[in-house]
Amino acid sequence: MVRWQPAARERLQAAALERFAEQGFDGTTVAEIAATAGLTERTFFRYFADKREVLFSGRDEFERLFVEGVAEAPEGPPMAIVAAALDRAAAFFPDERRAWSRTRQTVIDAEPNLQERELLKLSALAVTMTAALQRRGVDATAAALAAESGVAVFRVAFARWIAVGEERPFDRVQRDVLAELRALVSGT
Amino acid sequence: MVRWQPAARERLQAAALERFAEQGFDGTTVAEIAATAGLTERTFFRYFADKREVLFSGRDEFERLFVEGVAEAPEGPPMAIVAAALDRAAAFFPDERRAWSRTRQTVIDAEPNLQERELLKLSALAVTMTAALQRRGVDATAAALAAESGVAVFRVAFARWIAVGEERPFDRVQRDVLAELRALVSGT
Numbered sequence: 001m002v003r004w005q006p007a008a009r010e011r012l013q014a015a016a017l018e019r020f021a022e023q024g025f026d027g028t029t030v031a032e033i034a035a036t037a038g039l040t041e042r043t044f045f046r047y048f049a050d051k052r053e054v055l056f057s058g059r060d061e062f063e064r065l066f067v068e069g070v071a072e073a074p075e076g077p078p079m080a081i082v083a084a085a086l087d088r089a090a091a092f093f094p095d096e097r098r099a100w101s102r103t104r105q106t107v108i109d110a111e112p113n114l115q116e117r118e119l120l121k122l123s124a125l126a127v128t129m130t131a132a133l134q135r136r137g138v139d140a141t142a143a144a145l146a147a148e149s150g151v152a153v154f155r156v157a158f159a160r161w162i163a164v165g166e167e168r169p170f171d172r173v174q175r176d177v178l179a180e181l182r183a184l185v186s187g188t
Numbered sequence: 189m190v191r192w193q194p195a196a197r198e199r200l201q202a203a204a205l206e207r208f209a210e211q212g213f214d215g216t217t218v219a220e221i222a223a224t225a226g227l228t229e230r231t232f233f234r235y236f237a238d239k240r241e242v243l244f245s246g247r248d249e250f251e252r253l254f255v256e257g258v259a260e261a262p263e264g265p266p267m268a269i270v271a272a273a274l275d276r277a278a279a280f281f282p283d284e285r286r287a288w289s290r291t292r293q294t295v296i297d298a299e300p301n302l303q304e305r306e307l308l309k310l311s312a313l314a315v316t317m318t319a320a321l322q323r324r325g326v327d328a329t330a331a332a333l334a335a336e337s338g339v340a341v342f343r344v345a346f347a348r349w350i351a352v353g354e355e356r357p358f359d360r361v362q363r364d365v366l367a368e369l370r371a372l373v374s375g376t
Contacts, residue, residue, distance in 0.1 A: 152336030
């Protein structure tokens with residue numbers, strides 16, 4: 001008999017992050033996460049394959065936004081398509097998420113395996129974006145360069161957005177970083 | 189009693205690559221590599237910690253060239269410093285190395301663990317370059333963007349340089365890719 005759990009997924013994510021931040025990722029069990037959320041382990045496994053998934057499942061949705069952004073951007077030069085995709089993906093980081101993202105980063109920075117996973121996901125994003133740009137008719141080299149540049153802008157903007165004291169919304173930060181890239185690359 | 193081995197390191201590298209390409213990375217033992225090179229396992233371990241090291245030890249020297257390139261570039265805007273570092277690192281890929289690099293890539297592409305290692309090394313290179321640029325007085329955001337862009341240029345140039353039919357030297361390919369990045373990023 002399964003009772004409907006309002007926002008069980010969100011409660012599990014918040015509980016997991018709280019535990020990871022307090023006692024480390026390795027030192028936390030799924031049983032503890034479930035108990036903190038007032039749910040059962042069984043419920044946990046309905047939403048996540050394992051505890052690592054709690055930290056990374058959102059990144060799949062983020063990647064989807066990015067790729068849809070490329071697919072649906074108006075006709076234009078490759079970097080304009082990438083800029084549209086970056087704008088679309090910014091919706092994934094509303095201000096309410098900033099505290100969660102900050103804590104998540106602290107947890108990831110403390111654990112080399114999680115850092116590697118994060119790096120590999122961003123590399124995979126660049127590959128996926130390259131393919132999406134090629135489907136828009138961009139040639140292979142330009143697609144790879146535009147995708148890598150877009151991921152670099154995201155990466156730098158994200159680090160800045162979660163920095164202590166930063167209060168601008170994600171899309172503003174990201175546009176500023178893109179403008180900075182343009183100035184840098186054309187400045188020589 | 190250790191006899192001096194002319195170019196033992198190079199013989200071991202060539203033998204390892206030949207074996208990896210023929211029977212896969214996982215399917216090859218250090219004993220087979222040593223035998224193919226006409227050397228002992230003991231000699232192998234004087235040069236490499238393990239068989240994976242044969243594929244990646246060169247990348248450390250490549251990273252060193254890159255970082256020295258940043259440190260010793262003439263005063264200039266961040267992307268000019270990165271361009272100088274890319275030029276310096278190009279020396280690591282003379283035409284004689286192209287066949288080796290092609291085969292190495294085939295071996296790496298066949299093995300997800302090796303692909304991950306390669307991606308992580310390139311991510312680490314961007315971090316190292318960022319720090320090297322900051323030591324040149326470049327601020328954190330510009331340093332990260334310039335370093336990521338430089339690594340993107342290298343990555344795309346390398347893929348093009350080892351592509352079937354490509355005959356231009358590495359530095360030419362890389363300068364063309366950097367010019368393409370400039371056109372792309374300033375083009376919108």
